[in-house]
Amino acid sequence: MTQPSSITVIVDGREVQVPAGTSAIDAVFQAGRDVPYFCSQQYLSPVGACRMCLVEAGTPRKNPDGSWILDEQGNKKIFYFPKPMASCTLGASDGMVIKTLSEGVKKAQAGMMEFTLINHPLDCPTCDKGGACELQDRAFEYGYGVSRFQFDRRHAEKHYELSEFVVLDQERCIHCKRCVRYFEEVPNQEVLDFIERGGHTFIDTIEGGLPSNFSGNITDICPVGALLDNVARFRGRNWEYDHTATTCTACSVGCSITVDARNGRLERIVGRDNPEVNEQWLCDGGRFGHPYVDDGRLTQPLIKVNGQFRPATWEEAIAAIRTGLDGVSAQQMGFFTRADITLEEGIALEAFVKQVGTPNVDHAPRHGVVVNAPAATLLDVATADAIVVIGADLSEEAPVVDLRVQEMLKGGVLPLQYDFGTAIADLRLTERMHRYRERLAVFYPTTTRMHGVADISAEMNSIQVLEHLSSVISGQYAGGAIEEAAALLKNAKKPVIILGSDVLKGGQIGLDIAAHIALSSNAKVLPIPADSNGVGLSRLEIVPQQGADLSLLGTLKAALVSRLTSIPEDFSGFLVVHETQLTEVAKRAHVVLPALTNYEKRGTTVNLEGRLLKLEPAAISSGESADLITALGAVAEALSLKAPIRGQRSAQKALKDRFGVDVADLPAQGKIVDLGRQYNARTSKYHRPEVGMWKETMLRSERLREKLGGSFNAAVAD
Amino acid sequence: MRYFADKQDVVQDIFSRYPDTERGRRSALMPLLREVQNAFGYVPEENIEEIASLLGNTATEVKSVMSFYSTYHTIPTGKHHLQVCATLSCAIAGSDELWDHLVDTLGIQQGEITKDGLFSIQKVECLGSCGTAPMLQINDEGYHECVSKKRIKLLLDQFRRGEPFNPDILPPIPIHAGQQELENGLPAGGLATTLPSLVEGEA
Ligand code: SF4
Ligand code: SF4
Ligand code: FES
Ligand code: FES
Numbered sequence: 077m078t079q080p081s082s083i084t085v086i087v088d089g090r091e092v093q094v095p096a097g098t099s100a101i102d103a104v105f106q107a108g109r110d111v112p113y114f115c116s117q118q119y120l121s122p123v124g125a126c127r128m129c130l131v132e133a134g135t136p137r138k139n140p141d142g143s144w145i146l147d148e149q150g151n152k153k154i155f156y157f158p159k160p161m162a163s164c165t166l167g168a169s170d171g172m173v174i175k176t177l178s179e180g181v182k183k184a185q186a187g188m189m190e191f192t193l194i195n196h197p198l199d200c201p202t203c204d205k206g207g208a209c210e211l212q213d214r215a216f217e218y219g220y221g222v223s224r225f226q227f228d229r230r231h232a233e234k235h236y237e238l239s240e241f242v243v244l245d246q247e248r249c250i251h252c253k254r255c256v257r258y259f260e261e262v263p264n265q266e267v268l269d270f271i272e273r274g275g276h277t278f279i280d281t282i283e284g285g286l287p288s289n290f291s292g293n294i295t296d297i298c299p300v301g302a303l304l305d306n307v308a309r310f311r312g313r314n315w316e317y318d319h320t321a322t323t324c325t326a327c328s329v330g331c332s333i334t335v336d337a338r339n340g341r342l343e344r345i346v347g348r349d350n351p352e353v354n355e356q357w358l359c360d361g362g363r364f365g366h367p368y369v370d371d372g373r374l375t376q377p378l379i380k381v382n383g384q385f386r387p388a389t390w391e392e393a394i395a396a397i398r399t400g401l402d403g404v405s406a407q408q409m410g411f412f413t414r415a416d417i418t419l420e421e422g423i424a425l426e427a428f429v430k431q432v433g434t435p436n437v438d439h440a441p442r443h444g445v446v447v448n449a450p451a452a453t454l455l456d457v458a459t460a461d462a463i464v465v466i467g468a469d470l471s472e473e474a475p476v477v478d479l480r481v482q483e484m485l486k487g488g489v490l491p492l493q494y495d496f497g498t499a500i501a502d503l504r505l506t507e508r509m510h511r512y513r514e515r516l517a518v519f520y521p522t523t524t525r526m527h528g529v530a531d532i533s534a535e536m537n538s539i540q541v542l543e544h545l546s547s548v549i550s551g552q553y554a555g556g557a558i559e560e561a562a563a564l565l566k567n568a569k570k571p572v573i574i575l576g577s578d579v580l581k582g583g584q585i586g587l588d589i590a591a592h593i594a595l596s597s598n599a600k601v602l603p604i605p606a607d608s609n610g611v612g613l614s615r616l617e618i619v620p621q622q623g624a625d626l627s628l629l630g631t632l633k634a635a636l637v638s639r640l641t642s643i644p645e646d647f648s649g650f651l652v653v654h655e656t657q658l659t660e661v662a663k664r665a666h667v668v669l670p671a672l673t674n675y676e677k678r679g680t681t682v683n684l685e686g687r688l689l690k691l692e693p694a695a696i697s698s699g700e701s702a703d704l705i706t707a708l709g710a711v712a713e714a715l716s717l718k719a720p721i722r723g724q725r726s727a728q729k730a731l732k733d734r735f736g737v738d739v740a741d742l743p744a745q746g747k748i749v750d751l752g753r754q755y756n757a758r759t760s761k762y763h764r765p766e767v768g769m770w771k772e773t774m775l776r777s778e779r780l781r782e783k784l785g786g787s788f789n790a791a792v793a794d
Numbered sequence: 795m796r797y798f799a800d801k802q803d804v805v806q807d808i809f810s811r812y813p814d815t816e817r818g819r820r821s822a823l824m825p826l827l828r829e830v831q832n833a834f835g836y837v838p839e840e841n842i843e844e845i846a847s848l849l850g851n852t853a854t855e856v857k858s859v860m861s862f863y864s865t866y867h868t869i870p871t872g873k874h875h876l877q878v879c880a881t882l883s884c885a886i887a888g889s890d891e892l893w894d895h896l897v898d899t900l901g902i903q904q905g906e907i908t909k910d911g912l913f914s915i916q917k918v919e920c921l922g923s924c925g926t927a928p929m930l931q932i933n934d935e936g937y938h939e940c941v942s943k944k945r946i947k948l949l950l951d952q953f954r955r956g957e958p959f960n961p962d963i964l965p966p967i968p969i970h971a972g973q974q975e976l977e978n979g980l981p982a983g984g985l986a987t988t989l990p991s992l993v994e995g996e997a
Contacts, residue, residue: 266851269858281854282842508817 083170088177095492099501100163100174101129106494109176112185112214113500114192114299115252116164118491119355120261121509122501124165125253126192128214130184131163132156132175160184164501182218189219195230195275196300197247205301208314211250230275238268238279239286240783241306241364242295246278249302255279255294257507262357263290264482264511264529289471289525289769290479292363296347296356307364307783308344312336318695321348321744323681324362325416325608325674325691326771329454329476330683330746331358335366335675340697342369342675351490351498352745353454353683359475364783365774366675372657372776374670375699385658385668390700390710396667397714400650401634408633408649410436412626413618413704414640415607418679418691419739420727421704422609426616427720427730428708435623436632438757439613440640441606441765443580446754449591452572452600453685453748454480459488462568464517464545464561464599466590467538468576469524472791473767474604474684477574478526485511485529515568517561521578532560538578542589549596565597575603577767577793583759605684606765608674612682612751615735619757627760636711637661638704639671641772642762654707656698657776669710670701677703678724680731680739682751688739689746764793797830797841798848804829805848820849823859827866835875836867864918872907872914874953877931880917883924892928893917895943899950912953926962936961 082093085100087107094103099122104111114126134156137145147153154173160181163174175181193215200206232246251270256279259268265287271280279302295305317336324331324345331354336344345366347358377393378385388396401409411429413421417439429437457463458480470478483490486509491502517532518524519541527533534541534557544554548562565571573594579586580603587603594601605611624631630646637643638654643661653665662668674681676698679691705721712719721727728740737749766772768791774780775790798805808829812821826848830841837860846853860866867875876896880889893915897903900913907914923929926939938949939962952959975981 266855269854271858271861273862280857282839282857283852283854511816 083168083172085168086171086173088175094168094494096170097503098168098492099499099503100131100133100161100166100168100172101501102492102494102499103168103172104131104163104174104176105496105500108496111163111176112189112218113164114210114214114250115254116501117254117258117297118349118498118500118502119357119505120254120257120297121505121507122164122503123253123257123507124162125251127162127188128185128192128218129163130160130181130188131166132178132181133161133163133166134173135169136171165503167503185218186220189215190223190225192250193219193223194225195247196250197229197234199248200301203245203248203301204304204309204313205298206313209301210299232278236280237306238281238303239288239291239306240785241360242286242291243304243306243309244279245302245304248300249277249279250300251277252299254297254299255303258294258297260508261486261505262293262479262482263287264485265290268294289360289475290357292360293347293357296358305344305346305364307367307779308336311343312338317343320675320692320694322675322692322694323683323689323746324358325681326362326365326774327359327474327769328605328608328610328684329354329474330608330681330687330689331362331476332689332745333358333362335694335696337695340695342366342694342696349498350745351493353687353689354476355479355498357476357479359471359769361475361769361771361774365770365780367777367779368657368774369673369675369696371778373698373701374656374658374662374668375701376670377700378658378665378668380666390669393667393669394710394714397652397711400652400666401711401714404634404650406433407435409434410438410624410629410632410635411708412438412440412629412635412640412643413638413654415439415442415605415610415613416674416681417609417613417638417704418674418677418681419609419612419616419688419731420679420721420724421677422613422616422618423730423734424705424708424719424721424727426618428712429618431712431717431720432715435620436628436635437618437623438620438625439607439618440626441763442610442614442619442759443577443603443606443763443765444619444757444759445580445584445587445603446756447575447587447591447594447601447603449594449599449601451686452574452602453687455490456570456600457481457572457574457602458483458490460484460515460568460570460572461488462515462517462564462571462599463574464519464565464571465526465530465574466519466541466545466576467521467578467580468574468604469520469522469526469767470574470576471525472769473576473765475769477602477604477684481516481526481574482529485513485516487512515564517557517564519557519561520576532557532564534558538576539582539586542579542586542593546589546593549593565593565599568597568599571597571599573599573601575601577604577606577765580604580606581759581764581793602684606763608683609681611684611686612680612688614754614756615682615751617755619755621755621757625757625760626762636707637665638707639773640762644762652707652711654704656701656773659776669707670699671707672698672701672703676701679703679727680742683746685748686751687746687748688737688742690739690742767791767793796844797833798826798844801829816850820851823849823856827856827860831866835871835873836869839868864916869905870907870914871916873912874914874932876913876915877918877921878915879919879921879923879927879929879931881920881924883920884927884929887927889928892930892941892943892946895946899946910954913950923963932961936964938962 085103092107113129134154136152236244320335332348332350379388379396491499513531516530518526518530544558634650636652651665652667653662654669654671655662772790808825812818929939
């Protein structure tokens, strides 16, 4: 970004340099001062609805001859605005003087607070937001502390379900309009609005509920307890939660999240600011899909005796594994894991199978393919001037990428970053911004949500799209949407091609064509991996080069399977399953080892951009559950081996030796690192990725299935 | 019921007044609502959706704009919709009593219609006729000023017999066929063609 020219603003006597175009409120925060605000939100347009951010402000003026007008002392005379100004919608100008501490400002802010509280029910003791409420905090800091209002307060619906996942308490709403603006500006769905006006105003939708995929975000940004997460409602007070900053691994985007646990149970997930990945947004799957974590969890190993499972200690489990593996040669053993494990677990697996001397190792689901073209980041997507989506139902496969594309449609204006963080009120963001629909082309066999926002779109088989596109790029004529998409790519300066499962499942051919298209049009490419750590794990030798992949499991005599949702029916050997619940696969096991979910692990995951992101363990009690490193350690012990990687420390060291990156020292927003060579292998039906936002694992929870209604199945690529 | 299905000319006419862009088209919201309300006396739910689809936006948004104005009704109104001013001057001059009297004589509350379908009542804010308080407006047809119980009786009786009852004054700016008119029938603000252009060099 070219640095815009800078201006000087004087806040409470302190001079501060800010880029031209900065809002007064951002200048105030940049100067290290504070004003209360409710309606402004970093990624939404400033609208000046709440009037809490009042300041006194003035500017110097010039005489007709161009000289500054001076006061008696010969200083530049400051002409103050006649009234307190809302600093969020006031642009700072060079030489502007802002006062945030004067008596006038204090009175104006306290007066506004009194208005805001007139109709507020003040039911903090029973409000989920209590203790983490902007209104509560600001009322304490800036209010009068007493109310002069002696009449009946407004009464309205207190448990109004906008959807199964979001409940509205109409009495608590302070009409800041964040939620209304969110839906129009971020997912581009105008489904929520003010109904009635004045004291009667309430938020509602008459579209028959909130649309799915991105509705939960309004519960994060509501500054009061009006919009609440209906999965976490009444499950804990904010100060009782253990907050853990970690990363969502429900898909390959890797959104930054905070996991809130209470008494050892995971109760809530909220979005965490990461301007480079998810800004502050999450998809509904990532946010509400967690109840399975506490549903029927295995907390200790199980051993099958006479066809029945009995609880056991790890020592007994190891002994049972030793017996089971007795007489099985390394060539007859296999190790198979789900592809959402951490990089640490991955490298431990790689080292372990080398030590054991078996070629039978695999992670699933995965796409066995490599795209030989420059990789796009999510910021590239948000700031592209042309995007062609091929074979991806983005809102389902990698939901937050959808939101970054929506940002591109608005012209790719990203809020400026200041020392204090993301701009609170970037004045370039406005309501109902123009959408450059002509910059987006979408191809998928069926209609997706993205078809509705793109000017260029077609329901087409992905390979066909690639072939036609490639021939147009090479000078032939195909007509229709393809022709338009090719022209779009050709005329763009920063084009990005996004490839989804419908392309990737087809193998290398499609990818080679895609690479050809990308290279001929100077486009960057963003392929969506089959599982959350697909990119990281593809850099490790944990795919079968000569050995058995998952579909050949039946040819083996013994196997360890970690959290896979399906394995071949014909396997009849000795089976150790590492799982969080007693699934259909686990029921077939001889020994079940209890597994940690990714919310309980420490480690590193690599998102679709190749960004290394940290996982931190939330305070969830899961008994004797352990990660894959420990599970492999148990197998090693059963084989009388000493596993080469036995913990975090040794895994981190191995990663450092291997990739030259210190994963113990990653910045908060993660870091894109070139992990080098990619290992490739053929795929089978066991590698079909889940392409729906709701994952099979999440749907183990009865509570979640109830909310989704009826029989809900996770979508798997065909 | 789709109201505009057979009224393409009306729709075309309304859209022709606004820029033919995604955002420009949204401005047609108000006149479209007005068309429906004039036809039915209120805007039914299904027509909110119809208008939304004509404009290419959501029903929620149409409802939001509509609910801003007390002049759009979401529930049916009587043939004669009595709008009683309840703001300060009228309140001092007895609009509360006038309201209670209407409620008693008609046997309805706000939001209801008399059994014969003739009357409905609504409290509204100042209509700018404070000097002749208390006052009420009937439909869009005009003001009845300094209203007494006696005058109410005359008025209701005459309406019940199906006879016209002339208002004291017409509303300040009546609208006919989309054009605001003065009392003398001339277009309010003059005709666009008789005004000098703001753009230099253009006639
Ligand atoms: S519900 Fe919350 S976010 Fe929405 S307008 Fe009310 S206070 Fe603001
Ligand atoms: S988009 Fe992916 S990473 Fe982000 S919250 Fe949803 S599932 Fe998690
Ligand atoms: S008016 Fe709400 S933050 Fe400025
Ligand atoms: S107060 Fe009734 S018309 Fe003004």
